[in-house]
Amino acid sequence: MMDVGRHPNIKLLTYAEVEDISGYVGNFKIRIRKKARYVEETQCTSCGDCVDVCPVVIPDEYQVGLGSRKAIFLSFPQAVPSAYIVNADECLGQNPIACGKCIEACEKECIDFTMKDEIIEVEVGVVIIATGMDIYDPTPLDEYGYSSYPNVLTSLEFERLICSSGPLEGHLGRPGDLAFPKRIGFIQCVGSRTQDPERGNPYCSNFCCMNTIKTTQYLHDAYPDVESTVFYTDLRAFGKGFEELLMRSRASGVKYIRGLPGEVYEDPETGDLHLMVENTTSNRLESHIFDMLVLAVGAVPRKETETVRQMVSLSKSPSGFLREAHPKLRPVDTPTKGVFIAGSAESPKDVRGCVTQASAAASRASILLSKDKFSVDAITAVVEEDLCTNCGVCANVCPFSAITWSKGQPAEVITAACTGCGTCAAECKFNAIKMRHFSDQAIFAQIDAMLEDNPSETIPTFACNWCSYAGADTAGVGRMAYPPHANIIRTMCSGRVSPDFVWYAFRKGAPVVLVSGCHYVDCHYIDANRSTTRRLDGLWDGMDKLGLDPGRLQLEWCSAAEGPRWQHIMEQAEEKRLKVTAGEISETSQLLKEKKVPSPRNPRPKDENQLSDFECLVCGEKWEGNYSSNQERSCPACRSNSVRWIRKR
Amino acid sequence: MTDKNLRIGVFVCDCGSNIAGTVDTEAVREYAAGLPGVVAAVRNKYTCADPGQVQIQLSIREHNLNRIVVASCSPATYEVIFRNCIAGAGLNPYLLEMANIREHCSWVTPGNGQAATEKAKRIVKVAVARAQWLIPQEEEQISVTDAALVVGGGVAGIQSALDLADSGHQVYLVEKEPSIGGIMAQLDKVYPDIECSI
Numbered sequence: 006m007m008d009v010g011r012h013p014n015i016k017l018l019t020y021a022e023v024e025d026i027s028g029y030v031g032n033f034k035i036r037i038r039k040k041a042r043y044v045e046e047t048q049c050t051s052c053g054d055c056v057d058v059c060p061v062v063i064p065d066e067y068q069v070g071l072g073s074r075k076a077i078f079l080s081f082p083q084a085v086p087s088a089y090i091v092n093a094d095e096c097l098g099q100n101p102i103a104c105g106k107c108i109e110a111c112e113k114e115c116i117d118f119t120m121k122d123e124i125i126e127v128e129v130g131v132v133i134i135a136t137g138m139d140i141y142d143p144t145p146l147d148e149y150g151y152s153s154y155p156n157v158l159t160s161l162e163f164e165r166l167i168c169s170s171g172p173l174e175g176h177l178g179r180p181g182d183l184a185f186p187k188r189i190g191f192i193q194c195v196g197s198r199t200q201d202p203e204r205g206n207p208y209c210s211n212f213c214c215m216n217t218i219k220t221t222q223y224l225h226d227a228y229p230d231v232e233s234t235v236f237y238t239d240l241r242a243f244g245k246g247f248e249e250l251l252m253r254s255r256a257s258g259v260k261y262i263r264g265l266p267g268e269v270y271e272d273p274e275t276g277d278l279h280l281m282v283e284n285t286t287s288n289r290l291e292s293h294i295f296d297m298l299v300l301a302v303g304a305v306p307r308k309e310t311e312t313v314r315q316m317v318s319l320s321k322s323p324s325g326f327l328r329e330a331h332p333k334l335r336p337v338d339t340p341t342k343g344v345f346i347a348g349s350a351e352s353p354k355d356v357r358g359c360v361t362q363a364s365a366a367a368s369r370a371s372i373l374l375s376k377d378k379f380s381v382d383a384i385t386a387v388v389e390e391d392l393c394t395n396c397g398v399c400a401n402v403c404p405f406s407a408i409t410w411s412k413g414q415p416a417e418v419i420t421a422a423c424t425g426c427g428t429c430a431a432e433c434k435f436n437a438i439k440m441r442h443f444s445d446q447a448i449f450a451q452i453d454a455m456l457e458d459n460p461s462e463t464i465p466t467f468a469c470n471w472c473s474y475a476g477a478d479t480a481g482v483g484r485m486a487y488p489p490h491a492n493i494i495r496t497m498c499s500g501r502v503s504p505d506f507v508w509y510a511f512r513k514g515a516p517v518v519l520v521s522g523c524h525y526v527d528c529h530y531i532d533a534n535r536s537t538t539r540r541l542d543g544l545w546d547g548m549d550k551l552g553l554d555p556g557r558l559q560l561e562w563c564s565a566a567e568g569p570r571w572q573h574i575m576e577q578a579e580e581k582r583l584k585v586t587a588g589e590i591s592e593t594s595q596l597l598k599e600k601k602v603p604s605p606r607n608p609r610p611k612d613e614n615q616l617s618d619f620e621c622l623v624c625g626e627k628w629e630g631n632y633s634s635n636q637e638r639s640c641p642a643c644r645s646n647s648v649r650w651i652r653k654r
Numbered sequence: 655m656t657d658k659n660l661r662i663g664v665f666v667c668d669c670g671s672n673i674a675g676t677v678d679t680e681a682v683r684e685y686a687a688g689l690p691g692v693v694a695a696v697r698n699k700y701t702c703a704d705p706g707q708v709q710i711q712l713s714i715r716e717h718n719l720n721r722i723v724v725a726s727c728s729p730a731t732y733e734v735i736f737r738n739c740i741a742g743a744g745l746n747p748y749l750l751e752m753a754n755i756r757e758h759c760s761w762v763t764p765g766n767g768q769a770a771t772e773k774a775k776r777i778v779k780v781a782v783a784r785a786q787w788l789i790p791q792e793e794e795q796i797s798v799t800d801a802a803l804v805v806g807g808g809v810a811g812i813q814s815a816l817d818l819a820d821s822g823h824q825v826y827l828v829e830k831e832p833s834i835g836g837i838m839a840q841l842d843k844v845y846p847d848i849e850c851s852i
Contacts, residue, residue, distance in 0.1 A: 348810025481757025
């Protein structure tokens with residue numbers, strides 16, 4: 006921490022928040038608000054004279070409320086910068102008439118109540134998001150008595166309690182009566198690994214098992230009289246040196262009981278805590294009495310992460326933590342070029358995990374920073390100004406905010422930020438967006454070529470580069486045989502598939518058309534494939550209107566690992582192809598030559614989550630459910646993603 | 655507009671027996687030679703091996719080729735290699751198209767040589783059709799400001815900031831609290847060695 010404060014290359018801005026991030030990789034513009042601290046940071050010697058005279062006493066956040074501080078305070082003894090701060094909301098009055106005792110006490114005259122927030126603007130090439138995590142608040146889990154019994158603590162509170170710089174200066178005592186707690190119980194998985202949203206989150210918080218094991222060993226070393234008992238679901242001691250520490254803890258006499266207590270009662274006389282637990286190893290009901298209980302609370306996403314996430318257009322996992330660009334191959338990158346993640350903003354982590362990931366993020370970032378210039382793959386979008394009608398729909402669908410547009414002005418693509426997914430090109434009704442290297446003409450030429458001879462034998466198949474094309478590769482590597490009639494057109498994203506391509510393929514005699522892409526959670530372009538679903542809904546509606554069988558247009562999501570799924574998708578498409586008659590194909594072809602195709606581009610309900618009808622176009626299953634543009638649709642009967650949304654009338 | 659003076663070269667790969675064991679690669683080569691715009695069609699045992707790549711470069715010079723179709727495997731594995739290969743012969747790397755007749759054809763159509771060969775022909779035909787529309791592309795060069803923003807001064811932010819700063823880059827470390835340190839600074843001891851956290 007000290008190194009940061011004195012490093013010549015680090016400009017440290019504390020008590021500051023990022024208000025805006027604009028621009029793109031290599032060229033971000035940042036606006037930072039450095040809030041008024043009312044103490045000259047560089048002048049303050051942290052002598053503490055001001056604290057002695059401050060009359061305002063406040064619960065101390067650093068001690069998690071177990072200690073107190075003043076309205077003028079140093080966060081903790083080793084704080085960096087080592088300078089006091091006045092919390093203006095708590096201070097009695099910045100007007101010297103109201104109080105002003107600290108101003109009088111400060112010999113160096115560092116305290117300045119006229120200080121204002123400062124706006125700092127900087128330009129950077131990369132952004133690393135290290136906004137961290139919050140600790141789960143166990144108040145809703147009433148049965149553990151956290152909000153009613155003083156001797157029930159969270160693991161973080163306990164950490165402060167035993168710390169030499171803690172409220173009891175390292176003496177172990179329980180908060181209720183400061184008595185020495187001889188019997189300490191630890192309850193694991195508090196707020197983690199539950200399917201009940203009222204009781205926490207479904208994920209494992211990663212560090213709580215080891216934190217408890219560490220604490221029990223520390224207690225044994227420092228206070229051999231303490232008897233520790235740990236109630237757990239599973240003990241996850243998976244890292245280097247972890248199992249060894251668990252063995253030491255067991256050898257030290259710490260009791261590990263598999264099973265979580267049902268309810269905790271306090272004996273009002275003694276303040277002791279009584280609980281019953283089903284020991285699932287011995288299958289016996291046991292009762293225990295403790296002087297103190299420690300809840301091993303998990304982690305939750307932090308709200309500041311959400312603010313930054315929106316500034317740089319990132320997606321998040323269902324858990325609410327930030328989503329990385331790829332879970333195995335690019336774990337510290339994000340889909341937005343030049344933005345990296347370090348630490349618990351991505352998922353709950355311990356110190357070592359954070360440090361490892363932080364060094365990785367720094368290393369990835371320095372690849373960009375070490376160059377004067379970098380090159381962008383020539384697959385990006387280009388706006389043809391003559392054709393652009395200044396409508397701005399392209400800017401709306403771009404997942405990376407790579408298109409700028411203002412009323413009356415043609416859209417403009419920021420090449421550095423564009424990733425080439427092509428969803429803007431598919432959305433533009435006026436053909437005003439050209440994709441370099443994956444041009445409309447090339448795709449039409451591919452459709453022409455594959456349907457020139459015996460079109461009834463061919464299934465034009467659009468496959469996104471990252472998942473479905475790779476899924477087809479995986480099927481190949483696994484030698485998973487399937488019928489030979491599909492012919493793949495590779496696009497970077499399924500969002501590239503313009504409805505025009507699909508209509509054209511049917512006009513040219515395709516019996517079946519298949520559109521495939523990444524599963525929603527895997528989309529390599531944040532959420533570009535949500536546009537694919539919306540366009541397919543439009544196409545299915547249009548086919549219906551023309552009297553065509555919408556089931557001839559299939560939609561399937563397939564990950565790079567799902568070779569067997571690709572094989573199944575191929576068989577399913579072939580099954581449909583065999584059912585489509587020659588008469589049907591020629592009628593469709595004729596109809597599409599004569600008629601202008603109806604293509605409602607934005608078929609979606611005004612109100613998200615409204616109750617809708619859904620129909621599986623593969624097996625015919627029908628059901629009712631909520632429309633959600635961010636949730637992958639899949640048939641409950643046959644798992645197909647060819648699920649048509651039918652507007653409730 | 656397609657290039658009026660299209661001179662496409664198609665390179666059909668046997669991939670040992672991986673493709674040629676199922677697909678009649680010679681028939682595919684003959685078929686490719688008759689496709690519009692194709693002026694050279696060559697068959698190789700291993701197109702990705704050095705002799706195969708040399709063959710592509712020689713053919714580019716000999717036939718003055720300006721579009722290249724490699725009918726072999728997935729672009730996921732070999733596109734970069736073939737792009738570098740044609741760039742070595744002076745062609746823009748974006749003038750390459752790959753026809754995947756291995757993962758998407760021979761390997762998934764076992765025991766049916768005729769169907770596999772027909773499918774391979776169609777895949778090559780489609781690739782040639784696409785190649786006609788490929789145009790040279792230049793990759794845009796973007797300048798980089800040599801500075802980093804690190805949002806958050808917990809242990810992760812601190813480590814990232816120090817690493818970047820030690821590598822000589824300017825770092826702006828922004829922390830919303832009055833001090834850096836985050837949750838780490840609240841911990842007394844950390845595992846597995848039970849040592850001081852700060």
